[in-house]
Every structure is written in structure tokens, then in C-alpha cells.
Amino acid sequence: MTRVPVPRLLLALALVLAAIYLFPLYWMYVTSLKGGSEIFANPPTFWPRDPNPAIYPETWERRTMGTFLWNSVVIGSGVTALTVLLGTGCAYVLARYRSAWIDVALFVILMLQVLPASVMITPIYVGFNQLGLLAYPRFAVILAAAAKSIPFYIVLVRATFMNVPRELEEAALVDGNSRWGAFFFIVLPLARNGILVLAILTFMQAFGEYIYSKSIITTPAYQPASVGLSGFLGPNATDWNGIMAYSAIYVTPIVAIFVLLQRRIVAGLTSGALK
Amino acid sequence: MRRILSSITDGKGFDLVLVGVTMIFLLALAGLPLVYNVLLSFQEVDMFNLAAFQRPWAGLENYREVISQPEFGLVMKNTGIFVFGSIAGQFVLGFALAIFFMVKFPFASTIRGVFLVSWVMPGLVVGAIWGLILAGDYGVLNAILQSLGIIDGTVFWKSDPRLSIWAVTIANIWLGLAFNMMLLSVGLAAIPRDLYEAAELDGANGLQRFATITVPMMRSTIGAVLALGLIYTLQQFDLFPAITEGGPANSSTVAQYWAWQWSFRIFDFAKGATVSVMMLIFVLVASIVYVWSTRAEVRG
Numbered sequence: 001m002t003r004v005p006v007p008r009l010l011l012a013l014a015l016v017l018a019a020i021y022l023f024p025l026y027w028m029y030v031t032s033l034k035g036g037s038e039i040f041a042n043p044p045t046f047w048p049r050d051p052n053p054a055i056y057p058e059t060w061e062r063r064t065m066g067t068f069l070w071n072s073v074v075i076g077s078g079v080t081a082l083t084v085l086l087g088t089g090c091a092y093v094l095a096r097y098r099s100a101w102i103d104v105a106l107f108v109i110l111m112l113q114v115l116p117a118s119v120m121i122t123p124i125y126v127g128f129n130q131l132g133l134l135a136y137p138r139f140a141v142i143l144a145a146a147a148k149s150i151p152f153y154i155v156l157v158r159a160t161f162m163n164v165p166r167e168l169e170e171a172a173l174v175d176g177n178s179r180w181g182a183f184f185f186i187v188l189p190l191a192r193n194g195i196l197v198l199a200i201l202t203f204m205q206a207f208g209e210y211i212y213s214k215s216i217i218t219t220p221a222y223q224p225a226s227v228g229l230s231g232f233l234g235p236n237a238t239d240w241n242g243i244m245a246y247s248a249i250y251v252t253p254i255v256a257i258f259v260l261l262q263r264r265i266v267a268g269l270t271s272g273a274l275k
Numbered sequence: 276m277r278r279i280l281s282s283i284t285d286g287k288g289f290d291l292v293l294v295g296v297t298m299i300f301l302l303a304l305a306g307l308p309l310v311y312n313v314l315l316s317f318q319e320v321d322m323f324n325l326a327a328f329q330r331p332w333a334g335l336e337n338y339r340e341v342i343s344q345p346e347f348g349l350v351m352k353n354t355g356i357f358v359f360g361s362i363a364g365q366f367v368l369g370f371a372l373a374i375f376f377m378v379k380f381p382f383a384s385t386i387r388g389v390f391l392v393s394w395v396m397p398g399l400v401v402g403a404i405w406g407l408i409l410a411g412d413y414g415v416l417n418a419i420l421q422s423l424g425i426i427d428g429t430v431f432w433k434s435d436p437r438l439s440i441w442a443v444t445i446a447n448i449w450l451g452l453a454f455n456m457m458l459l460s461v462g463l464a465a466i467p468r469d470l471y472e473a474a475e476l477d478g479a480n481g482l483q484r485f486a487t488i489t490v491p492m493m494r495s496t497i498g499a500v501l502a503l504g505l506i507y508t509l510q511q512f513d514l515f516p517a518i519t520e521g522g523p524a525n526s527s528t529v530a531q532y533w534a535w536q537w538s539f540r541i542f543d544f545a546k547g548a549t550v551s552v553m554m555l556i557f558v559l560v561a562s563i564v565y566v567w568s569t570r571a572e573v574r575g
Contacts (some may be wrong), residue, residue: 007380014386017372021390024404024449027415031407043418086300089293097290105294107566112305114562116510118531119551122538123308123315130326147304150297179289201395208397210513215539226399226513233403235433235519240407247400258395265395266388266457 025255032056032244039240059245067221068228069250071138072207075224078142079149079206084199086146087153092187094154095161113151117211120144125215137217144212149202156268160194161187197268200261204254225250312555315548322542337549346525346533353440354529360441361511362504364448369455369500374489376456377463387460390453398450402517405446409433409518436526439519443527446514451507455500462496463489498568505561509554530554 031039033051059065094102094109124144125134133140164187172182188195210226217223229246232239258265282288316338319331341347376387393401408416409432420426432442466489474484490497512531515521521528521536528536530550538547 010378010380011382014376014380014383017375018386018389021449021452022392024401024408025392027408028400028404040413042413043422044413044415086297090297093290093293105298108298108306109301110566110569111559111562112301114506114510114558114565115305115309116512116531116554116558118510118512118535119312119554119558120305120308121535122544122547122551123311124304125538126315126320126325126544127308127311130328143304147301150301151305154297179286183289204395208399210397210399210516211535214516215535226397229399229403230516233399233406233517235406235522237403237406243403244407247403251396251400254395254397255392258392259389262385262388262391266391269391269457 028244028247032241032248034241036241055241055245056249059242060249063228063232063242063246065225065228065246065249068223068225071222072224072226074138075141075145075209075213076203076207078138079145079209080199080203082142082146083149083153083202084195087150088157088188088195091154091157092161092183095158096166109151109154113155117148120148121211121215124212128216134216137219137222140216141209141212144216145206145209149205153198153202156198157191157195160191160268164190193264194268197261197264200257201265201268204257207254312548312551315545316552318545320543320545325544333545337545341546341549341553346528349525350528350530350533353527356440357444357447357529358505358508360444361447361451361508362501364444365451365455365504366501368448369452370459372452372456373459373463376460387456391457393450393453398511398513399517401450402446402514405442405449405514406433406518409442409445433519434523436523439523439527443514443518446518447508447511450511450514451504454507455504458500458503459493459496462493466492495568499565502561502565502568506558506565509558509561
């Protein structure tokens with residue numbers, strides 16, 4: 001807005017603000033490395049006296065994190081696959097035309113996007129129970145969570161398709177391509193980056209999904225990492241270095257992917273959400 | 276038959292298939308449950324007829340019983356505190372940060388992007404971390420506030436019935452702050468620079484420029500962000516089981532957690548559906564505001 005003589009000072013201030021904001025993340029890693037009694041020290045230590053990474057393999061073993069994380073990957077991949085499969089084509093058509101029907105479809109999709117999962121879980125659970133779907137709990141969670149993520153995906157991918165020039169597609173049609181050909185060989189490759197970023201975002205969301213899994217999956221062998229974490233969490237939790245080690249193992253891959261793709265994720269998110 | 280096939284490969288049928296399959300999926304897994312939810316709230320549901328397709332009709336009995344619960348008022352009040360506290364905190368802090376990052380300095384957009392990491396973290400992990408930070412005797416927030424001289428004694432954020440809802444609200448403000456900032460930044464970036472330059476030439480100070488240019492130009496963005504704030508706050512569930520489990524004595528139970536408890540702790544699915552239907556009314560109002568304020572952008 002105004003010209004600032006000391007951009008360095010602002011950079012320093014920005015770094016301080018970011019450090020304050022990211023403090024919880026730092027606190028997670030630091031606490032996981034602390035010894036049992038140091039966690040309850042008052043005042044707390046901001047750097048562990050005797051960092052002990054042995055808690056990581058120990059927590060991995062004791063909390064059977066391999067199984068939990070595998071289930072999270074299964075659910076996350078299933079939701080992402082279903083979302084991309086169903087959402088991409090729909091977003092493309094909604095981006096190509098303008099009519100009253102398209103507006104109605106968009107309105108329905110926006111309204112579905114806002115339904116809270118905690119509201120939907122009761123009827124979904126009762127309905128799945130009647131249909132016998134609860135016998136395949138992970139599949140049931142994938143169906144329910146995909147219905148939640150598809151509207152969001154459509155709205156954002158549609159914005160990506162809007163940026164693909166229509167002329168390129170028309171040229172392909174004139175050259176004798178079918179609609180399918182033009183879609184798969186011209187439009188999709190051009191929108192590839194946007195689709196990829198949003199697929200990754202969908203995966204991240206589904207990877208951390210909790211409420212559907214907690215309500216639908218009762219067999220521990222099929223539960224994802226979020227439900228596994230809730231097993232030893234709560235207002236009276238004391239096993240803090242175990243909890244923080246578990247959390248660190250759980251979120252570090254997500255945080256790493258986010259840092260690597262930060263620019264693209266932010267661009268993909270802001271292009272369609274609002275202008 | 277051949278005409279239908281060729282239409283699917285090369286005509287209107289192609290579009291109809293792509294939209295139709297997805298719409299059927301969404302209506303089956305989101306639209307139908309929505310209607311079913313309303314139906315359930317008027318029925319008598321227990322463990323014995325849970326799988327049955329015929330259930331006794333209960334009329335408005337579920338609504339009457341939910342409203343006459345002793346904790347009903349408390350839950351409504353908590354929901355109000357949680358919703359308005361979260362939205363106010365996220366919006367004010369998010370707006371301040373968005374304006375700060377609009378100033379040109381090196382790495383501004385990169386540092387701003389880093390904030391969004393809170394948004395991709397699983398809610399349960401965020402809840403776990405804040406549960407530790409907000410702990411009473413050994414919590415780091417108390418230690419920091421004490422060393423700054425803001426509080427004297429130990430504040431029991433999670434176990435004091437007057438504060439427990441605020442403990443979850445603080446965590447939720449942290450969680451949603453970055454998303455608010457990002458959306459508001461996009462809105463700020465769309466305001467033409469020369470408006471500010473003209474106002475500056477006319478002698479308007481910073482506050483006047485904010486009130487007469489920024490706020491009016493951002494009206495639709497602000498509307499959308501506030502509506503999204505309401506929607507996402509009512510969707511927030513994971514923080515409750517992670518931080519307070521609604522306690523102590525329901526002092527941090529909000530409508531969405533209450534609805535879940537009815538269904539999956541007490542196994543009274545009809546009451547869970549009843550609370551959900553009550554919540555939906557608020558969600559619908561918010562979503563109409565949201566759809567209205569984003570209609571221009573979404574239609575493109």
C-alpha cells in the first residue's frame with residue numbers, strides 16, 4: 001500500500017509472526033523428545049535437556065502404528081480415487097456450459113459442500129446398517145468421505161478447467177477427435193497440474209479423517225491413525241511424549257508434502273475458492 | 276440404440292453421463308441421508324429396530340425431549356460462544372495478517388503460504404497438541420502468560436467449567452486463522468492499487484483508506500469469509516474429543532458433538548438426528564449467504 005523504507009524489518013517481523021503461529025508444531029516435536037518427568041516440569045523447558053528419540057520406534061511398536069497408518073493410506077487413496085474419478089468429468093462439463101441447469105447443479109453442489117460430517121453421520125450410519133454396508137467398514141468410510149470431498153473438489157477443479165482455452169478443444173474436434181478424445185488428450189493434459197494439486201489436497205484431508213472412521217469402523221485392525229490416536233487421548237491424558245511422537249509420525253509426511261508443494265497448493269486453493 | 280451410443284461418445288450424452296453419474300452418487304450419499312435425517316428425527320429408533328425399515332412414528336416427541344434436556348440451554352450457549360468466538364478471532368487476526376502481508380517485502384507470499392500448514396493437519400493431531408499446550412500445571416501457554424505477567428495463578432483451561440469451551444475455541448481459532456487470512460488476501464489483492472494512490476493524494480490517512488476503500492471493496496469477500504467461517508465452525512468436530520470430550524459436565528459440549536454423542540454414545544439415533552436437524556437450519560442460512568456472496572465468482 002505505502003512504500004516502506006525498511007523491508008528487512010518487515011521480513012523479520014513476518015518471521016516472528018510465523019514462528020509464533022507455528023509454535024504448536026515445534027512444541028509437538030520438542031515434547032516428543034522429552035523424558036517422562038521433564039514434560040511435567042513447571043516452568044516447562046523450551047529445549048529438551050536430554051533428547052531421546054527412542055520414543056519413536058517404541059510408540060510405533062506399542063501403538064501398532066503400521067496397521068493404523070496403512071488403513072489411513074487405504075482410506076485416503078480410496079477417497080482420492082473416487083473423488084478424482086467422479087469429480088473431474090463433472091467439473092469439466094460444469095465449466096464448459098452456462099445455462100440455468102448448470103446453475104442449478106452448481107447450487108446443489110455448493111449446498112452439499114456445507115453439510116457438517118457430524119450431522120451426516122447419523123443417517124449414513126443407520127442407512128449403511130440397513131444396507132449391510134457396515135460389514136465392509138473401510139469401504140463404507142470411503143463412500144461417505146468421498147461424498148464429502150467431491151463437492152469441494154468440483155468447485156476448485158472447475159476453476160482450473162475455466163482457464164483451459166476453449167479454442168484448443170474446438171480445434172481438436174475439427175481435426176476429427178470425438179468428445180472423449182478431445183477431453184482425454186487435449187483438455188485433461190492441460191489441466192493436469194491443477195487436478196494433481198487438488199487430488200493431493202483431497203488425500204491429505206481423507207488421511208486425517210476422523211468422525212466417519214470413528215463411528216463406522218469398530219474393528220481395531222481396520223481403524224485409521226486418527227482413531228488410533230483418539231484411543232489414548234482425552235482431557236486426562238498423561239502419556240504426552242507418546243502422544244506427541246505418534247502425532248509427529250502421523251503429520252510429518254503431510255507437512256513435508258505441504259512444504260514441497262506449498263506454492264502450488266496455495267495457488268490451486270485460491271483460484272477457485274474466491275477471486 | 277446406436278444413436279444413444281454415438282450421443283454418449285460425441286454429443287450431449289457425453290456431458291449428461293459425466294454430470295449424471297456424479298450427481299447420482301452425491302444425491303445417494305449426501306442428499307438422501309439429508310432427507311433420511313429429517314425422517315429419523317420423527318421416528319422412534321432404538322437398538323432393536325435400528326435395522327428395520329418400519330419404525331414407530333414419534334411425531335414431535337424427539338424434539339420435545341431434546342429441548343427439555345437439562346443441558347439443552349448450556350449446549351446452545353456453548354455453540355454460540357464457540358461459533359462467534361471462533362469467527363471473531365479468526366476473522367480479526369486473519370484480516371490483520373492479510374493486510375500485513377500485502378505490504379511488499381522479500382518472501383512475503385512464501386511466508387504467508389507457510390501459515391496454511393495448519394489447514395492440512397489432521398484435526399485430531401491439532402487437538403492433541405493444543406490439549407498439551409493448554410494443560411493446567413505444566414501447560415506452556417500458562418507458563419508464557421505468567422512470564423509476560425498477564426495471569427498470576429494457574430489457569431485450568433480444560434478442567435474449569437467456565438473456560439473449557441474457550442480452550443476448544445482457542446484451538447479452533449488457530450486452526451482456521453490461516454484459511455481466513457488466505458481468502459482475505461485474495462480479496463485484498465483484487466483491489467486496484469490506484470484507488471489507494473488517489474486517496475493518498477487527496478490526503479486520506481491509513482484508517483480512512485481502510486474504511487472507505489478496503490472495506491467497501493471487500494464486501495462480497497467478507498460476506499463469503501464470514502459465512503464460510505460459520506460453516507467450518509459448525510463442521511468442526513475433531514477438536515472436541517481430542518481436547519475436552521465435551522466436559523467437564525458438558526461445559527464444552529456443542530451441538531455437533533452433542534448430536535454425535537446421542538447417536539454413538541447413548542445409541543439414541545433419533546435424538547442424534549433431531550439435534551442434527553436443528554443444526555441444519557443454521558447451516559442452511561449460512562450456506563445461502565455463502566452461495567449468494569460467491570455467485571459471481573463461482574459462475575465465472
